[in-house]
Amino acid sequence: PWLMREARRNRLMGPPQLEHGDPRFDAIPNEEKPPYPWNDVQVAAMSRKADEWQMLLQVSMAALSRQDLREGTLYFMLRKDDLARRDFSRAVVTYQQT
Secondary structure (H helix, E strand, O other), X not given: OHHHHHHOXXXXXXXXXXXXXXXXXXXXXXXXXXOOOOOHHHHHHHHXXXXXXXXXXXXXXXXXXXXXXXXXXXXXXXXXXXXXXXXXXXXXXXXXXX
């Protein structure tokens, strides 16, 4: 039953099912991020940058490895303009774990 629940967490496109925060923020390159803590203006700017990203695929580690001992989720993301051009060369993968 646990593995079946985890398998339902796999998604193609659409909004991510979060482990922690929005993984689109993790996709933003570090050199484009201000140092923490962010003020309100910086949060708004980073939110606009996060909106430039589209989740392509979300995969539960348990479903990927077929073992219930694995935790976490992989998020495959791409900038929306790259997706429109079908250029997957700059896709980003992030990992979140509870």
